Amino acid sequence: MRVLGIETSCDETGIAIYDDDKGLLSHQLYSQVSLHADYGGVVPELASRDHVRKIIPLIRRALQESDSSQHDIDGIAYTRGPGLIGALLVGSCVARSLAYAWNKPTLGVHHMEGHLLAPMLDEHAPPFPFIALLVSGGHTMLVRVGGIGQYQLLGESIDDAAGEAFDKTAKLMGLDYPGGPMLARLAEQGEPGHYQFPRPMTDRPGLDFSFSGLKTFAANTLRDANDDPQTLANIAFAFQEAVVDTMLIKCRRALKQTGLKRLVIAGGVSANTHLRNELKKYMDSIKGDVFYPPLEFCTDNGAMIAYAGLQRLKAGQSDGLDTQAKPRWPLDSLEPV
């Protein structure tokens, strides 16, 4: 089975073609980062407008690169939600009407299910069940994954997502949007021991996160500090250490609570080297395994949507003609396969 995947939930237009026999055949991505940088964050209306411009050429290129015609495609998967409603609608409507014109089944996929299953795009894919830590600019959640569509939400952020906290703190430090990855690079130059940030919500039981306080703590720290490069790097180091440490503590709890020894980290923040190193160290110490998606599939992409969609289309699931985007959509409400 060969599936065309379409992702437009935020500021990346991702188109991919995945074949369950031959693997990933094409992966096209257009990132709008430079478009939004001047505004200090994603402007939803501009994001939607740009998806309209980019989506058709990217689909054409994916078909070409994979040497596929409409007759080779068995179904179309698209991101139905969660995400920005205007952006989601572009991908949803193009996907639905293209599938109609081709007379192929189509399916709206949950964006976070896409991220959850992204490690399956790697040769070293995790077997079920596992604990997944999903960390991106829009989400921070811990999920017990029993199989495709079997998601038990163990904990999530009650305010800012981890990636959001990175970006907002970076903005406070005067770094360009999206500053999260830049903050992480700056942290590499930082020295330990100068600043101590709190580890929010770790002093009580439970698996929920809260990161907005860290941002405020960073604002206060920056206000009282010099703005020489080393001081900034030291603050970046302490901030990142606190976020990573908090996530490590929660992952440890989730693994203990469920008795599992397999951990998957996915979403944009899973590209963070410090996070990867710390979780690897811990998983090694308990003789467990940690899995990440290939780096290019940590952030939003069409490949994960094609993959997730294929699993469900193959099981016979498909949508009617009434296209609907779901800006809010609880992950644990999905149907199992």
Add this chain to the structure above:
Amino acid sequence: MNLLAIDTATEACSAALSVKDNISNLFEVCPQQHSQRLLPMVDSLLQQANVSLQNLDVLGFGRGPGSFTGVRIATAMLQGLALGAELKCAGISTMATMAQQAIEQCSAQDIVVTIDARMGEVYFAHYKNAEGVATLVGQEAVLSPQTAASLLPTRAFHSVGTGWQSYAQELACENMTGTDILYPDARFMIALVQQAVNNGDICDVEQVEPSYVRDTVTWKKLPGRE
């Protein structure tokens, strides 16, 4: 020539099919449900006429102005259909479509369209009847109702669109004849798509572009990046 036209730019959702000059159409006022309603409408028109998408020559879509999201629903639906069935496209102004309805139903000669554009403004355009086809006079714009009032024609005209209700006082004018045309109906896009075909004003799916008319006012760049 077989044509399909779709529009979702306002509270209304509509589709029309012209097969060998027989026109069938569906029209519904269904705010927030356009993405759910449009494709079932298209499918039912094609089925009733017993033609497939591949039997069509050109696809027309309401390119705006109107609700940004609404304009994009028709645009994106058209992109998928045109890419899938390898069809040429024609972007038709939602305001021209409304003016065309006034020409076909009221034999209007001059038509002024105003659509409530929120934020204290209206989308505004003046069309004239050129041998039965709505033809733009000047350009489409987004304006304050006061500015729009100053641009109204001095001769008799028909008024269409939601702007006249929203700004009844500001836009009151002696030489105006009211109509009950509030929303674009794809039924009246057919003549305009035909006209676009005759003028060679059609494009490939890659060139399809919405016309938002309001392009800059709703977002702000960071200081120093303007």
